[in-house]
Amino acid sequence: MTHIPFAQDASAPAWFKSSHSSSGDGNDCVEVAISPTTVHIRDSKNPDGPRLAVTPDTWITFVNRAATW
Secondary structure, rough: OOOOOOOOOOOOOOOEEEOOOOOOOOOOOOOEEEEOOOOEEEEOOOOOOOOOEHHHHHHHHHHHHHHHH
């Protein structure tokens, strides 16, 4: 994944997406915003749509398992 940019507005999450994508235009990704207590996840094609929120430990477990698939 790419680095996490700093948010201009501290109240707005700083969303970023993986540097790897299933399509050439980079639109087939999830986006992630990390705060100290929550990792927010959304579809990059629908940024105003539903979002998931998980703990950092849950996100780390998911990423580690996904890397082995």
